[in-house]
Each structure stands twice: as C-alpha cells, then as structure tokens.
Amino acid sequence: MKFENLTVDAVDALSDDGLMITFAVPDGQRERFAFRPGQHVTLDAGLRRSYSICSTPAELAERGRLRVGVRLLPAGEFSKIAEGLRPGDTVAALPPLGRFTTDLTPDRARRYGAVVAGSGITPVLSLVATALSVEPASTFAVICGNRSSASAFGVDELADLKDRFGARLHIVHVLSREASASLHGRLTPALVADLLPLVGPVDEWFLCGPLGMVEGARPVVAATGATVHVELFHVGTPPTAPPAEEDAGEVEVELVLDGRATTFSMSAGERVLDAALRHRTELPYACRGGVCSTCRAKVLAGSVTMAANWALDPAETAAGYVLTCQSQPSSSRIVIDYDA
Numbered sequence: 001m002k003f004e005n006l007t008v009d010a011v012d013a014l015s016d017d018g019l020m021i022t023f024a025v026p027d028g029q030r031e032r033f034a035f036r037p038g039q040h041v042t043l044d045a046g047l048r049r050s051y052s053i054c055s056t057p058a059e060l061a062e063r064g065r066l067r068v069g070v071r072l073l074p075a076g077e078f079s080k081i082a083e084g085l086r087p088g089d090t091v092a093a094l095p096p097l098g099r100f101t102t103d104l105t106p107d108r109a110r111r112y113g114a115v116v117a118g119s120g121i122t123p124v125l126s127l128v129a130t131a132l133s134v135e136p137a138s139t140f141a142v143i144c145g146n147r148s149s150a151s152a153f154g155v156d157e158l159a160d161l162k163d164r165f166g167a168r169l170h171i172v173h174v175l176s177r178e179a180s181a182s183l184h185g186r187l188t189p190a191l192v193a194d195l196l197p198l199v200g201p202v203d204e205w206f207l208c209g210p211l212g213m214v215e216g217a218r219p220v221v222a223a224t225g226a227t228v229h230v231e232l233f234h235v236g237t238p239p240t241a242p243p244a245e246e247d248a249g250e251v252e253v254e255l256v257l258d259g260r261a262t263t264f265s266m267s268a269g270e271r272v273l274d275a276a277l278r279h280r281t282e283l284p285y286a287c288r289g290g291v292c293s294t295c296r297a298k299v300l301a302g303s304v305t306m307a308a309n310w311a312l313d314p315a316e317t318a319a320g321y322v323l324t325c326q327s328q329p330s331s332s333r334i335v336i337d338y339d340a
C-alpha cells in the first residue's frame, strides 16, 4: 500500500467549522482509489489523518472526483494545513480502507438507518447516496446530531439527497445547543431509544461519531435485532504509546510490506509500529490510536497483544490480523505481513 499524490480540485465549506476537499482523480488513478461507500482515506500532508469519503463510487468512476469531509479543530495541526489547501495543490493519499460499509445489490430492499454526530455524517452521505441509487426499493433514515444548525456538518448535502430521493430518505435533526430546535438534546441512549419509533423499523444500522455516542447508541439499536456497523472518529485524547519498558527483552521481527521482507530486533516493551517505522518509513498508519485500521497487518508467526482495538472485528482478530500501532510482541519472534 503506497501513498500517491492526489490533486486538490476544490475546497468548500461543509459547515462553519468543516471543509469538503474535492480531489481530481485522473483515469490512471481511479482503479487504485476505487472504494466502497463508508470507507475512508488517509492523507499525508506532513501529518497523517484519516478522513471519511463523502462522495460516491459512481462519482469517482464517472467524473474522477473523490471528496472528503474535514472538521476544523481550533488547535488542530491538520486543520491549519487543510484550510491552506488550494486547487492545484497535491496531497499524498493512501487508497481507501475501512469496513463501515455493506454489500449493495439492485434487487435488495433494505431499511437502512444511521445515528451520527457532527462529522460522523461524512461516510453516511456516501452510504445514503449509493444505497438509494443502487437499491431502488431501499430506504434510509438518518438521525443526525449537531451542536447548532450553523455547525451542522453536511446539512446542505443531506438536503440535496432529500430532494433527490424524497420519502425514501428520512432525516431527523437533533441540536444540542439550540433550545428552540424541534428536537433538542444530545444523542444519549435514552434519546436514541425515544427516536426509534419516529424512524420506524431498520434492518441495518450505521453508527458514526465519537466513542461515547457510538457506544451508547450501539446496544439500543442492536436490541432491535438489526445488523449494526460502527465507525469511530476519535476515542478522546489521542492515545500515545507507552515508553518502551527497559529490560523487556529482545524480539526478532520479520516484516513484509509490498513483497519485501525486512528483519530487525526490537524491545518486547515497544509497539510494533513504532519499532518497525525505524526500518520501513513507508509503513501505513494514520491515527496511531487503534481506530482507523490503516496499520492493519497479519501475524504469521509468534504473537502480540493489543492495547486497544476499535477497528478490527472478531473474525479479523481470529484470523490473525492486528493493529500494529497497538501491538506489543508477546513471543520472542514475530512475523508480520502487511500485504496479507
């Protein structure tokens, strides 16, 4: 998995503290950046961040456009970089990743639902547009939480989708800092439960936003028997790896990336990604917090323990996949394959 330069085509406001960056993807790059709705892309502009794609696979295939939503944080280092981007600039990007998606087929009739907070709407914009285009008999209900109407992320894009799909798209806006809003409050589990009758039965839910909202809403919607997909935007304070324990012992590592093997030794008290980056600087990663899955690799020999895992499902961990940013070796030799 290699970074490739994408050219910025436009930078537009998505809310009073959010931007939409549109990249122009030429024919030769479209296959590499092909994605499924709900996936994200890792950008590297000196700093690495993962952003959800809010455009659709069809838009990429037909018009060579790929758009991501970026929330601007007051002290955010990447926010400053994003605000300075202009058409014609290039940004290095990894091909899209993520499993916050579902299989869409024209003959399927499903009732989809989403509970999102703030910029959590970005992957759902792509899911709504794609699901309702590909599956003419499906519907989508979106419960959308924001602080205020001015800061509501992607509200114009949602309104455009409503114009396009009419009654097949049901949008419920909830504002936490506007007491005059018809639905006022934070998306607590109790409020989500109260809203379920309003949106009706749902077969498949998508939850996206901060950890507290997602973890609160998950059992509420899961209790209906629906399939639930979750995507976290962050888990609070960005976690930092603990300092390497002294005398933790040495571990022999064989690492495979892009078909090339590298061997080195590391302390057993260190995270695999931190040690591996000293030997292969091109290794994929973004959040370093166990959220984005960009650093995913397969353990082919030996074992590791993960400090946190917000990204891999039980089937992936059972198959040997790990988040290398969260993994410490627990055997004296490990073989890690980033290509698997």
Ligand code: FES
Pocket: 284, 285, 286, 287, 288, 289, 290, 291, 292, 293, 294, 295, 296, 311, 323, 324, 325, 326
């Ligand atoms: S870099 Fe994001 S999960 Fe490891």
